[in-house]
Amino acid sequence: MNTLEAILSRRSIRKYTSEPVSDEQIEQLLMAAMHAPSARNEQPWHFLVINNKPLLQAISNVHPYGKMLREAPLAIMVCADENLEPIQGYWAIDCAAATQNLLLAAHSLGLGTVWLGIYPREERIKDLRELTLLPKHIHPVSLIVIGHPDEIPKQAQRFNSERIRYNFWE
Numbered sequence: 244m245n246t247l248e249a250i251l252s253r254r255s256i257r258k259y260t261s262e263p264v265s266d267e268q269i270e271q272l273l274m275a276a277m278h279a280p281s282a283r284n285e286q287p288w289h290f291l292v293i294n295n296k297p298l299l300q301a302i303s304n305v306h307p308y309g310k311m312l313r314e315a316p317l318a319i320m321v322c323a324d325e326n327l328e329p330i331q332g333y334w335a336i337d338c339a340a341a342t343q344n345l346l347l348a349a350h351s352l353g354l355g356t357v358w359l360g361i362y363p364r365e366e367r368i369k370d371l372r373e374l375t376l377l378p379k380h381i382h383p384v385s386l387i388v389i390g391h392p393d394e395i396p397k398q399a400q401r402f403n404s405e406r407i408r409y410n411f412w413e
Contacts, residue, residue: 286315
C-alpha cells in the first residue's frame with residue numbers, strides 16, 4: 244500500500260477480532276510513531292503500550308468514547324514529556340504527528356485503529372493519569388485502540404474544494 248492510498252483509505256475501526264497484535268507489529272507501530280516530525284526534533288513523546296485486559300476495561304469505563312476497548316487486544320497511549328520540550332507549546336502538536344504516523348502504519352499492516360482524544364480534556368487527563376500511574380510531568384495526549392478489524396467501513400469522500408484558497412483569503 245503506498246502512502247497516498249493509506250491516507251485516503253484509512254478509517255476508524257471500532258470492532259475488533261480477538262486475534263492478538265504481534266510484538267513485531269507493535270514494534271513497527273512504535274517505530275513509525277517515533278519517526279514523526281517534531282519541533283526542533285526534540286521528540287517529546289513516550290508511548291504506553293496497554294495490553295492488560297483489566298486496564299483496558301477500566302479505561303473503557305472512564306473514557307466516554309472508549310467502549311471498543313472492551314474487545315480490543317491493545318491500545319497505545321501517546322504521552323508528552325514536558326521535560327523534553329525546551330520551547331513551550333509544541334508537545335501536543337508533536338504528539339499528534341506521532342499519533343497520525345501510528346494510525347497510518349497500523350493501516351498499512353492490516354490493523355484497525357481508532358484515535359481517542361485525551362488532551363486537552365481535563366477529566367480525561369485526570370482519569371488516564373490515575374489509571375496508568377503517570378508522573379506529573381507526563382501528559383496523556385491520545386489513546387490509539389488497535390486490533391484486527393472486525394468491520395470494513397465504507398471509504399469516505401472528504402475532499403471539499405470550497406475549503407481551499409490560494410495566496411489570499413478573498
